[in-house]
Amino acid sequence: MRQRTRATVWAVLLMITAVVLNGCKKQNEPAQSAAPEQPKVEAPAQPSATAPAPAETKPEPGTAAGKKAAEPAHNYVRELLSPANLKEKAPETYKVKFDTTRGEFTITVTRAWAPLEADRFYNLVKHHFYDNAAFFRVVPNFVVQFGISANPAVSAAWRHVEMEDDPPSQTNKRGTITFAQTGSPNSRGTQVFINLKDNPRLDHMGQGFAPFGIVDGNGMNVVEMMYDGYGDSAGPDQDQLEKQGDPYLRKGWPKLDHIKSATLVGTSDPAKQ
Helix, strand or coil: CHHHHHHHHHHHHHHHHHHHHHHHHHHHCCCCCCCCCCCCCCCCCCCCCCCCCCCCCCCCCCCCCCCCCCCCCCCHHHHHCCHHHCCCCCCCEEEEEEEECCEEEEEEEEHHHCHHHHHHHHHHHHCCCCCCCECCEEECCCEEEECCCCCHHHHHHHCCCCECCCCCCCCCCCCEEEECCCCCCCCECCCEEEECCCCHHHHCCCCCCCEEEEECCCCHHHHCCCCCCCCCCCCCCHHHHHHHCHHHHHHHCCCCCEEEEEEEECCCCHHHC
């Protein structure tokens, strides 16, 4: 009995000793390294549905693709300084619209009445010779005269550019337009007048004043409104007007009426307007 008890005790002691030794062995073993952490791959951010689109660069005004730059204004003054180049033949009939300080009126020109005068008037109007010119001589119950350029340089260029005389084929009745002359042969230049009444005596004076056109419709109502308070004797000196231009008139005869523009109408060619 005592021997069995001792054997049991020794068996228990051996078991305890084995457990203790096994625990010490585990404590002395090196710890295993943990698996290395993999680098984190971040997905690229997706564009937000509300994010603004890149701003579009717009060209400056006037330089957009497909657009032409503004063309320079036509230099009529430069062309008027070369009268020898302005010899275009006029159409058989044409109209000229006058926009004045008293309103508008239109003249119809018939080339067959006075071909040389019709051609000269056509070229002068086409190149805007009469723009801004004054009705510098207004004689009641006689004539309204104009045709000295507002630009002294232009007046000087045309001062001695006379044309040959057209013989009168029409009478100087009310509303007709005629080139002025000095009475000497071939002295007509740029000045014209509109008859305020029937003036048949002009048909035979000097070389004969040859009408080349007539005021349309009720246009004479406008022509007859031109300021005539200075009369024929107190008006401006034509020689000084040619040399000094419109400022000369504005200073001494401020009430005179002016042509804002004289343009060809009824033609499909913009260059002829």
